Amino acid sequence: MTPAWWVGVPPAELPVDCGGQTHHLHWSDGALDAVDHTDVSGERTLAALGGQSHRCIEIVDAWARHTDDLDVLLLGSRGLSDPLPTTGNDTTRRRGGMSFASSTAGAARVGRWSQFAGVSRAMIGSASGRGVASYSRSGAGMVPAQTDSGEDVAMLVTLGAGMPHRLVATVAASWAERLERGDDRVREAMAALQAALYGRAIAAARVWLGDAYLDVDAVMCPPEAQPAAARELGRARLSLPFSWLTNVWARGFATVAGRFCLAAALDGPDRWRLSTIAPDFGPAHTVIIDVSEAKR
């Protein structure tokens, strides 16, 4: 059984200062919700017309714009040994405004735009006075003029509350799926994808073996190949598919009970079957994790 990539990734909540009130962003099942806003589309439209902008909606919209952005994999944390500051939600540290985009990825919860006639382009001061957002109209409705994508990504990967980890998982899932179906975009992105896997696999292996300077090789094997791990001449060598990032790393299964997880599969509702190896790099053994109790 191949579960959706978000199955097994626990929900998370991020408190947000939104117009002077503490709101919450809620992530579950692969989507980010501005749960304190009942009419996201309407409020987005009002903001586009010069009304008050809402931090919750700004973050949700920025998230939607970067669900397949390789920069998220580049900037995001590699693991516990690579902590990032949690400054993304600190509105006083951000410069400039947010840009708005209608979303295709993650459209279930964000990016349902109202049709917007009559506005061709306007520069609108943000309610907070911190900057401007730029809007333009396309055939589909209100579409953002890109402001600074890099600033968006830097904000998202430093949000805190586990949100950046979930965004990395989202992006990894998007590219894992492209790899599996041989999407044309993969060829140009291959070095970045391999680096994204490499850094996170090495970080996990070093945590597993308790050696921050362990000599580790991690190579990306084809999606259909069996993952493997070995020690050769004192050097750990991992061969993992890119989907290890979503199937294992994103779910927090990289190290379990002192073992390194090579692959994870759903083995019934809330029951995971992990293929793991011990630090002696012996044969792989199965570890079963049952999270049904935890979910009650």
Added chain:
Amino acid sequence: MTGFDGELYLRLCAERMLLAGDQNSGWHGPLTERARALVAVDAVPCAVAQRVVDDYAWVRAVRGIGRPHRRRNAARSATPTTPIGPRRVVPCGREIGQSWGRLQLRYASFGEASTRLAVILWFDAPPSRAIRRRPRGPSGGGPPTIAVTDDRGTTASADFSGGGSDIEWRGHYRTDQPLAPDTRWIELLGERIDLPDRAGGAPVEIEYLGRADPAERYLERYLEGLGDQHPHGGSVDDVIEALIACGALAPEATAVGDTLTVAEALWPTGGGPPTATTRTLPQPWRSLLAARGRGGGPAGMILVGATTPVFEGMSAAVMQLESTDESFQIEVEIAGSTPVAAPFPDDLDRVGITYTASDDRGSHYLGGLAGWSGSNERLEGQVEFWPALDPRAHRLDLALTAQHSRAVVRVPLVWDVRA
């Protein structure tokens, strides 16, 4: 280099550096060193390497390390370089007293776009009183703007740039319009200074470096570019490892051993005196390392006044050479759309310059930038060479080397000013 993926190699190096976690060592330097080496041997396109370097500078910045960083724009458009025109450089050696102190006019350089006056300003002691009486420059402090007139009646305004202490400033005035290159005199600060007739500058030749092995040539340039300065952040090992990884250099190549020997001699890893044997090294290193620390150079100044034709998108002018007991220095000006005076520019698509010299007695010298200023398209600065100039030498060949060629300025060691 079949099968070598330069982008992947650089990204994986960067990941390892990130995870090494030593935030104080700075891992941007080693990554750039590797990237530059791979670009030099065509193991990765420059734009790709630059992208990786920029990406990981951004990774650093998000983690609060290093400077805020943005990706560079796409490849710089190469605009044709206008060669630096011929110069008339003439000695002046005149001191002019002022209410605030003295100005020494060392030499004047007449170019097509402007006239440059090399000066030393001394302010009267004590500094606190001198400052109150000191004339005010355009920004409210420092040396004043002056007017300079030629024998055709052209008067130009000139601003100072340079540096110094409370009592002494060294630098130059540059006029806002050119004075007549063949003027017989100039006037400034109320005094007329007669200028001697002087023939053209020192002769210049462009030499092509031939088909040497690109990896070995890069290692040579790398050491020359560092001079005796320890590499910032990166190391010779990073460069060698990258060249071996891409297959441009065999691990057992003589150049590897020689480079490591030179590096060990320049920057002993144990912190003690150099222990490596340098007698078997090729030139210029054998001569350089043997004479390291040598003094006894002649004290004086030569006005070189040489300008090069365009080579590798740049043109250079060498204005003067000044020798002291310990070392000698030249003043250079570099113009062009892609080159930069520094040997290892941050931007990988810029051509760096290394500075070497040799004399008619077989001694070799190595130069390093001692200071520079200007824009990306036009830079000027001082290059300091070691060891001290051999006082028995009669001719010095100054070489400004780019990637595939070099300009050699042949300077007769006939002193305009002897100290």
